[in-house]
Amino acid sequence: DVKVTQSSRYLVKRTGEKVFLECVQDMDHENMFWYRQDPGLGLRLIYFSYDVKMKEKGDIPEGYSVSREKKERFSLILESASTNQTSMYLCASPPDIQGSYEQYFGPGTRLTVT
Amino acid sequence: AQKITQTQPGMFVQEKEAVTLDCTYDTSDPSYGLFWYKQPSSGEMIFLIYQGSYDQQNATEGRYSLNFQKARKSANLVISASQLGDSAMYFCAMNRGNAGGTSYGKLTFGQGTILTVHP
Numbered sequence: 001d002v003k004v005t006q007s008s009r010y011l012v013k014r015t016g017e018k019v020f021l022e023c024v025q026d027m028d029h030e031n032m033f034w035y036r037q038d039p040g041l042g043l044r045l046i047y048f049s050y051d052v053k054m055k056e057k058g059d060i061p062e063g064y065s066v067s068r069e070k071k072e073r074f075s076l077i078l079e080s081a082s083t084n085q086t087s088m089y090l091c092a093s094p095p096d097i098q099g100s101y102e103q104y105f106g107p108g109t110r111l112t113v114t
Numbered sequence: 115a116q117k118i119t120q121t122q123p124g125m126f127v128q129e130k131e132a133v134t135l136d137c138t139y140d141t142s143d144p145s146y147g148l149f150w151y152k153q154p155s156s157g158e159m160i161f162l163i164y165q166g167s168y169d170q171q172n173a174t175e176g177r178y179s180l181n182f183q184k185a186r187k188s189a190n191l192v193i194s195a196s197q198l199g200d201s202a203m204y205f206c207a208m209n210r211g212n213a214g215g216t217s218y219g220k221l222t223f224g225q226g227t228i229l230t231v232h233p
Contacts, residue, residue: 009157031219040123042205042223058220090159094219103149103221105159 003027004093004106012112019078021109023091030096032074036060037088037108046089049074081113116141118206120224127196128232134181135191135227137206146208148189149221150180153203162204165189196231203228 007022025032031050035043035058045058049068063085067075074093078085091106117140127133139148150162165173165180173180181190189208193200206224 033220035223040225042118042120042225043207043221044223045220048220088157092159092219092221103159103161103219108157110157 003104004091006089006091006106006109008109009107010110010112012114013078013081014114015082017078017081017113019081019111019113021076021078021089021091021111023074023076023093023106024072025074025091025093025104026072027093027095027104028071029093030071031094032068033092033094034058034064034066034074034076035090035092037090043090046076083113085111086113087111116143116146116208116222118208118222118224120206120227122227123225124228124230126230126232127193129198130195132192132194133196133229135193135204135206135229137189137191137224139187139189139206139208141208148180148182149207149209150178150189150191151205151207152200153205153226155202159205163191193229198231198233201229201231 004025013019033048034046037043044060046064047058047066049055052071055066065077089109094103119138146167148165152160152162163173163175163178163180165182172182177194179192203226205226207221209221
């Protein structure tokens, strides 16, 4: 019954490292999202993708890039990790029906940058 | 741009009592959807309830109901007969509806409210 998976639940990286967060969905959805969750700020959209190789910036894209080479996989890349990127990262994949209320989230990756 | 505001950082309720979690929103879209999610300490996001902006009746799902007041732009979550397992973070969120252009399913979230249920 697994729908959205993320490569790691917990991750510890050093400042300056290149970090890859992977998200995989098995529902054949077009759209995939990366959100960042911080206390007092809720979830904020980093990037999203509406098709293979297609991507758009969300509200806080600075310091991040993404890759979507295959429909089922959406990767978030921290080119040079910094301590202010310590956060919880959530991947989501809604159905392709416009306005549908179903949203499928991954279990989240708690990233610590030291 | 859409905005969601949750003004209660934390709420406490006694087991078996009802509790209301506040949510106000702002949008210029004519059509939109409002959501509530529960996030236990384990971190997963659990969908609770949805209200479309053109829905005439307030949404209900078991012990959850959404008190939708369109003119006041509020979408409060009411949990009846609270249980210990309801202790969690709760997020209000919104997206564009069908008439609001292509949204790709993007959600705008509030800051969240931590609910603690006391025995």
